[in-house]
Amino acid sequence: MPSVEIIAVGSELLTPERVDTNSLWLTAQLNELGFEVTAKSIIGDQRQRLTQAFRQALESADIVLATGGLGPTEDDVTRDCAAEALGVSLEHWDSLWDDLKAKFARMGRPIPENNRRQASVLQGGESLPNPNGTAPGQWFGRQHGALILLPGPPRELKPMFTNHVVERLRPLAGDNVLSRRTLKVYGLGESAMDQMIAHLYPQHPEVTVITLFTPLDLEIHLLADGPTAEQGLAKIAPLEQAVRDVLDLYVYGHSTQSLAEVVGGLLLQSGQTVVTAESLTGGLVAQRMTEVAGSSRYFLGAYVTYSEGMKQTVLGVRPELLQQYSAVSPQVAEAMALGARQRSGADYALSLTGYAGPDGGTDKDPVGTVYLGLAGPQGVESKRVKFPGDRELVRSRSAQASLDWLRRALL
Amino acid sequence: MPSVEIIAVGSELLTPERVDTNSLWLTAQLNELGFEVTAKSIIGDQRQRLTQAFRQALESADIVLATGGLGPTEDDVTRDCAAEALGVSLEHWDSLWDDLKAKFARMGRPIPENNRRQASVLQGGESLPNPNGTAPGQWFGRQHGALILLPGPPRELKPMFTNHVVERLRPLAGDNVLSRRTLKVYGLGESAMDQMIAHLYPQHPEVTVITLFTPLDLEIHLLADGPTAEQGLAKIAPLEQAVRDVLDLYVYGHSTQSLAEVVGGLLLQSGQTVVTAESLTGGLVAQRMTEVAGSSRYFLGAYVTYSEGMKQTVLGVRPELLQQYSAVSPQVAEAMALGARQRSGADYALSLTGYAGPDGGTDKDPVGTVYLGLAGPQGVESKRVKFPGDRELVRSRSAQASLDWLRRALL
Incomplete structure (x- = not known):
C-alpha cells in the first residue's frame, strides 16, 4: 500500500489549544482510497525546518501532502520550501494572477501586490482551483507518487481534495x-x-x-x-x-462496541433486567449502561448509596453489618446487591463498594481495594479486586470489572 | 526562547480517530516553563523513519521530547531509535530490572521475559521513575539541551513530566x-x-x-x-x-476547576448536603459530583430511577402523576426532587427527567427536552430546558445545567 506523509504548516497550530483536524479528515479519506498514512507533522513557519521536513518526507513516502502556508504574506513559505526540497523553481503564471485579480474585483477590493505570490507554481506542477478562497492548491507528479499542496482552512481544503486531488490520487493507489x-x-x-x-x-x-x-x-x-x-x-x-x-x-x-453495549445486548437477548447499587463509583456503572440507546429495556435504575445512612435506608443494609465489617467488605457488597435486587425486582443486581482514594483505606484494604457483588437468580456472590491508579482510574476500572462480571455471568 | 520538538511514536496514533492529546498538554507545560514548541510529529513504529526523525529534531531544536513506544513489545522501538540517532548504545540496568520484577511481584503476576527491554537505558542517560506503569522514562543531557523519552499513557506521562522533567528543564529555559x-x-x-x-x-x-x-x-x-x-x-x-x-x-x-468541584466547594462552605434523582442522565450528575475527592462530605447519594416502577417505589412519585403528565414533565421532576430530598434527609435534591434520544419524545416535548427539578430549604422548583445534539450530548448538557442551577442557588 503506498505511503503518505502529511505536513501541516503554521506556527498557530503549535499552541496547546489547537488540534490539526485537517490531518484526521485527510487520513480517513486516504485510507479509504487505499493509502497508508505513515507519519504526520506540524511545522512552524520556519523556512529551513520546513524545507528539511519536505526533503525527509519525499525520501520516506510515496505521497507528501502539505496543508497551509499558501497565503499571500511573508510567513507563507510552503511554496518556496517545497520548490527548494524538490530542486525546482517557482514559475509565475499569468493566468492565475488574472484569476486572482478578477476574484478581488468581484469582492470590490483592490488586490494587494503580495498576493502575487499565490500565482507562482512549482515548475512542472499543476495548479488546483480554489473557489472558496484566494490560495490555489498545487499537484506535482513524481515517479509513483506526488507532492500536493493544499490550503489550510478546512472549507477550502476539503472541496479541493474531493474535487481535484482524489481523481489524481486514484491511479497511484493501485487498486488496493x-x-x-x-x-x-x-x-x-x-x-x-x-x-x-x-x-x-x-x-x-x-x-x-x-x-x-x-x-x-x-x-x-x-x-x-x-x-x-x-x-x-x-x-x-x-x-x-x-x-x-x-x-x-x-x-x-x-469495532466500537463498549462493554456496556455488549452486556446490554446479552440482557436483551435473554429478556432480563439489571440494577446497580454503587458506592465508590457514584453512579458510573449506571451512567455507562445508560449511554447505550434503548437501555431502558433492560436497565431499571441505580441506588447510589454514598453515605452509610443511605446504604441502610435505601438498600436495607443492616447497621450491625456495617459496624462489624465496615462499609468496604464482602458482606456489605453482598447485602447491597441483595437489597437492590429485592427492592427493584430486577433479575440481576451489581454492587460496588471500595476505597477510590486519595484518602481512606485500611492496612488490610488499602486505597484501590474494591468489593464487587453480583446478585442473580442463582444467589449472591462477591469478590475482592485491587486496582492501581488514582481516584478516577480506580472508579473507572471498578465499573468495568463489574460490567465484565455480569457479561461472564450471562454467557 | 529555547526550542522544543515533540515526537509522538506509534502507528495507532495515525488513525483518523486518534488525537495526540499528550502533545497539547506538554505544549502548555513547556510554554509556561519558557520553551517554544517549534515542530511536532507523529511517527509510526518504523525503525528507520523514527531514527531519521530523531536525527532531524536533534539538529533543529534544543530539546527533543518523545512520547510512547517504551513498552515491552517488538513494536516498541523508541529506545533503539533514540540510541541510534544519538550514536550511543543501550545499557541494561540491573536495578531497573529488579524494580520491574518487584512491581510484577506486587501485582502477583509473573514477569514476561520481554519486559527486559524496559530495563535498558541510553548510555550516559538517566532513568526517570514511573510509579504508574512499567515503562521508565529517560533523560539524556546534551549541550544546552536534552533528549527526553516519556511513556505514552497520559497517566504515566503527566506525573513523570511534572515530578522529574520540570526540575531538569528549568535551568535550560529562556529568560521569559x-x-x-x-x-x-x-x-x-x-x-x-x-x-x-x-x-x-x-x-x-x-x-x-x-x-x-x-x-x-x-x-x-x-x-x-x-x-x-x-x-x-x-x-x-x-x-x-x-x-x-x-x-x-x-x-x-x-484553571482546571470543574463545575462539580465549584458546587462541592460551596456546599462544603455552607455545611450542606445534596442528593440527585436522575432519569435520562442515568447517574451522570452523581458521577460528576463523586469525581471530586472528598465529595462524601456533602454528597449523600443518588436515586437513578430509569424505569417508571422505580420512580414510584424508590422516590414515591405517585402513579397518577406519571399517568396524567407522563414521566417527562415538570410535575414529575418536582416530585422526584421532593421525594429524594425527603427520603435522604439531604438539604438539596436535584432531579432530571427528559428525552435523551434517539427514540422517544412527543410533539410538545421532542428529543432533547429535559425538565430539571431543584428541591431545597425554600421549597421545590422546576424548569424546562431544550438541548441540541445527540444522546450523549443531551445527557451531558443536562447534567451540567443541573449543576449550574444548584451553583446559582447556593450563591
Missing part, C-alpha cells in the same frame, strides 16, 4: 484499499496479551497488527489491504479467528 | 516565561460571549486571548509573557478583571 477489524479485550494486561498472541502474527504476514492499551481495556486492530474491502477482510479473518480462539472470553466485542 | 490564566464560563454561546467581551481585548494588546468552545462550557485563556510568572500574570490581571465584571455569574471558575 485498507480494511480494518478491531477486537475489544477486557481482563488482560498488555504484555500478558502480547505473550498469548504475538506468536500468531508471523503466520499472517499480510496482516498488520496494532494493539492499543487504554485505561479501560485493550484493542487489537487488524489491518490488511486488498483490491476490495471484502478481500482485505478475507485476509484478516483467519488471524482474527486464531486470536479469538486463544483469547476466548477475554474478547468481549468488536 | 509564558503565563496563562483560564476562566471557565457556563451558560453562554461562543458568539454571544464574544460580543460581550471582544471589545475589551484591544485595550490590553500585551495579552493574547484564546477562547475555546467545548460541548460543556467555554474557556477563556489569557496569556502574557514576562521575566517571571508574576510579571506575566500582572499583565493579565486587568483584562481578567474587566472580563469578570462583564460576564459576572457566567464565570463559574478558573
Whole structure:
C-alpha cells in the first residue's frame, strides 16, 4: 500500500489549544482510497525546518501532502520550501494572477501586490482551483507518487481534495484499499496479551497488527489491504479467528462496541433486567449502561448509596453489618446487591463498594481495594479486586470489572 | 526562547480517530516553563523513519521530547531509535530490572521475559521513575539541551513530566516565561460571549486571548509573557478583571476547576448536603459530583430511577402523576426532587427527567427536552430546558445545567 506523509504548516497550530483536524479528515479519506498514512507533522513557519521536513518526507513516502502556508504574506513559505526540497523553481503564471485579480474585483477590493505570490507554481506542477478562497492548491507528479499542496482552512481544503486531488490520487493507489477489524479485550494486561498472541502474527504476514492499551481495556486492530474491502477482510479473518480462539472470553466485542453495549445486548437477548447499587463509583456503572440507546429495556435504575445512612435506608443494609465489617467488605457488597435486587425486582443486581482514594483505606484494604457483588437468580456472590491508579482510574476500572462480571455471568 | 520538538511514536496514533492529546498538554507545560514548541510529529513504529526523525529534531531544536513506544513489545522501538540517532548504545540496568520484577511481584503476576527491554537505558542517560506503569522514562543531557523519552499513557506521562522533567528543564529555559490564566464560563454561546467581551481585548494588546468552545462550557485563556510568572500574570490581571465584571455569574471558575468541584466547594462552605434523582442522565450528575475527592462530605447519594416502577417505589412519585403528565414533565421532576430530598434527609435534591434520544419524545416535548427539578430549604422548583445534539450530548448538557442551577442557588 503506498505511503503518505502529511505536513501541516503554521506556527498557530503549535499552541496547546489547537488540534490539526485537517490531518484526521485527510487520513480517513486516504485510507479509504487505499493509502497508508505513515507519519504526520506540524511545522512552524520556519523556512529551513520546513524545507528539511519536505526533503525527509519525499525520501520516506510515496505521497507528501502539505496543508497551509499558501497565503499571500511573508510567513507563507510552503511554496518556496517545497520548490527548494524538490530542486525546482517557482514559475509565475499569468493566468492565475488574472484569476486572482478578477476574484478581488468581484469582492470590490483592490488586490494587494503580495498576493502575487499565490500565482507562482512549482515548475512542472499543476495548479488546483480554489473557489472558496484566494490560495490555489498545487499537484506535482513524481515517479509513483506526488507532492500536493493544499490550503489550510478546512472549507477550502476539503472541496479541493474531493474535487481535484482524489481523481489524481486514484491511479497511484493501485487498486488496493485498507480494511480494518478491531477486537475489544477486557481482563488482560498488555504484555500478558502480547505473550498469548504475538506468536500468531508471523503466520499472517499480510496482516498488520496494532494493539492499543487504554485505561479501560485493550484493542487489537487488524489491518490488511486488498483490491476490495471484502478481500482485505478475507485476509484478516483467519488471524482474527486464531486470536479469538486463544483469547476466548477475554474478547468481549468488536469495532466500537463498549462493554456496556455488549452486556446490554446479552440482557436483551435473554429478556432480563439489571440494577446497580454503587458506592465508590457514584453512579458510573449506571451512567455507562445508560449511554447505550434503548437501555431502558433492560436497565431499571441505580441506588447510589454514598453515605452509610443511605446504604441502610435505601438498600436495607443492616447497621450491625456495617459496624462489624465496615462499609468496604464482602458482606456489605453482598447485602447491597441483595437489597437492590429485592427492592427493584430486577433479575440481576451489581454492587460496588471500595476505597477510590486519595484518602481512606485500611492496612488490610488499602486505597484501590474494591468489593464487587453480583446478585442473580442463582444467589449472591462477591469478590475482592485491587486496582492501581488514582481516584478516577480506580472508579473507572471498578465499573468495568463489574460490567465484565455480569457479561461472564450471562454467557 | 529555547526550542522544543515533540515526537509522538506509534502507528495507532495515525488513525483518523486518534488525537495526540499528550502533545497539547506538554505544549502548555513547556510554554509556561519558557520553551517554544517549534515542530511536532507523529511517527509510526518504523525503525528507520523514527531514527531519521530523531536525527532531524536533534539538529533543529534544543530539546527533543518523545512520547510512547517504551513498552515491552517488538513494536516498541523508541529506545533503539533514540540510541541510534544519538550514536550511543543501550545499557541494561540491573536495578531497573529488579524494580520491574518487584512491581510484577506486587501485582502477583509473573514477569514476561520481554519486559527486559524496559530495563535498558541510553548510555550516559538517566532513568526517570514511573510509579504508574512499567515503562521508565529517560533523560539524556546534551549541550544546552536534552533528549527526553516519556511513556505514552497520559497517566504515566503527566506525573513523570511534572515530578522529574520540570526540575531538569528549568535551568535550560529562556529568560521569559509564558503565563496563562483560564476562566471557565457556563451558560453562554461562543458568539454571544464574544460580543460581550471582544471589545475589551484591544485595550490590553500585551495579552493574547484564546477562547475555546467545548460541548460543556467555554474557556477563556489569557496569556502574557514576562521575566517571571508574576510579571506575566500582572499583565493579565486587568483584562481578567474587566472580563469578570462583564460576564459576572457566567464565570463559574478558573484553571482546571470543574463545575462539580465549584458546587462541592460551596456546599462544603455552607455545611450542606445534596442528593440527585436522575432519569435520562442515568447517574451522570452523581458521577460528576463523586469525581471530586472528598465529595462524601456533602454528597449523600443518588436515586437513578430509569424505569417508571422505580420512580414510584424508590422516590414515591405517585402513579397518577406519571399517568396524567407522563414521566417527562415538570410535575414529575418536582416530585422526584421532593421525594429524594425527603427520603435522604439531604438539604438539596436535584432531579432530571427528559428525552435523551434517539427514540422517544412527543410533539410538545421532542428529543432533547429535559425538565430539571431543584428541591431545597425554600421549597421545590422546576424548569424546562431544550438541548441540541445527540444522546450523549443531551445527557451531558443536562447534567451540567443541573449543576449550574444548584451553583446559582447556593450563591
